Amino acid sequence: DIVMTQTPLSLSVTPGQPASISCKSSQSLLHSDGRTYLYWFLQKPGQSPQLLIYEISSRFSGVPDRFSGSGSGTDFTLKISRVEAEDVGVYYCVQGINLPFTFGPGTKVEIK
Amino acid sequence: QVQLQQSGPGLVKPSQTLSLTCDISGDSVSSNSAIWNWIRQSPSRGLEWLGRTYYRSKWSTDYAVSVKSRMTINPDTSKNQVSLQLNAVIPEDTAVYYCARARTRGHFDSWGQGTLVTVSS
Numbered sequence: 001d002i003v004m005t006q007t008p009l010s011l012s013v014t015p016g017q018p019a020s021i022s023c024k025s026s027q028s029l030l031h032s033d034g035r036t037y038l039y040w041f042l043q044k045p046g047q048s049p050q051l052l053i054y055e056i057s058s059r060f061s062g063v064p065d066r067f068s069g070s071g072s073g074t075d076f077t078l079k080i081s082r083v084e085a086e087d088v089g090v091y092y093c094v095q096g097i098n099l100p101f102t103f104g105p106g107t108k109v110e111i112k
Numbered sequence: 113q114v115q116l117q118q119s120g121p122g123l124v125k126p127s128q129t130l131s132l133t134c135d136i137s138g139d140s141v142s143s144n145s146a147i148w149n150w151i152r153q154s155p156s157r158g159l160e161w162l163g164r165t166y167y168r169s170k171w172s173t174d175y176a177v178s179v180k181s182r183m184t185i186n187p188d189t190s191k192n193q194v195s196l197q198l199n200a201v202i203p204e205d206t207a208v209y210y211c212a213r214a215r216t217r218g219h220f221d222s223w224g225q226g227t228l229v230t231v232s233s
Contacts, residue, residue: 039218039220048210048226049210049223051219051220051221054218054219060221095218096217099176100176100177100178101161101217102161103158103161105158106159
């Protein structure tokens with residue numbers, strides 16, 4: 001199975017300040033079809049996870065443009081340009097190139 | 113707007129069968145552009161993908177190796193729902209179980225509300 005790791009595992013951010021989360025995969029997520037199957041999800045307290053970013057950098061419908069994704073191969077980053085109170089929760093990266101799909105351990109973001 | 117409504121018991125005894133149902137509205141279980149997944153979350157294992165089913169001229173189902181021998185995912189076209197059965201449960205199967213729709217691979221764009229299932233006598 002592909003192992004997903006995330007750093008840091010927790011982050012405390014002042015509102016209006018940027019935040020960055022790193023995700024690394026044990027194998028390249030670049031598929032032979034040319035697409036890279038790396039996703040980012042946010043699980044807000046008491047809620048189901050919600051899709052933020054798909055295929056490295058595409059924002060899902062309704063996701064604010066303060067969220068951006070980048071990276072390639074095995075190294076990926078989620079950035080929040082200016083953290084807002086509603087961004088608190090746990091962020092997960094997920095690989096979709098091989099079964100079983102695997103999730104990172106999560107990065108808990110809280111507001112200072 | 114697709115909505116996924118989960119139902120099923122919250123308590124299952126060890127060695128018995130866990131059964132959950134995911135009612136789909138706003139999409140069809142037999143859609144050629146949807147994949148129906150089951151995922152669970154526990155403090156010890158985090159988020160764990162369990163399996164999926166989808167229709168592309170015929171039905172296909174995939175399972176995680178860790179549960180393959182005990183799990184069955186079934187679509188029900190008459191009720192527009194997908195079900196999960198996990199046999200011979202053990203306390204380690206205690207988790208919040210989610211159904212989720214994907215457009216492709218890990219693109220889980222809609223999730224059910226989650227069902228906490230506790231395995232205990």
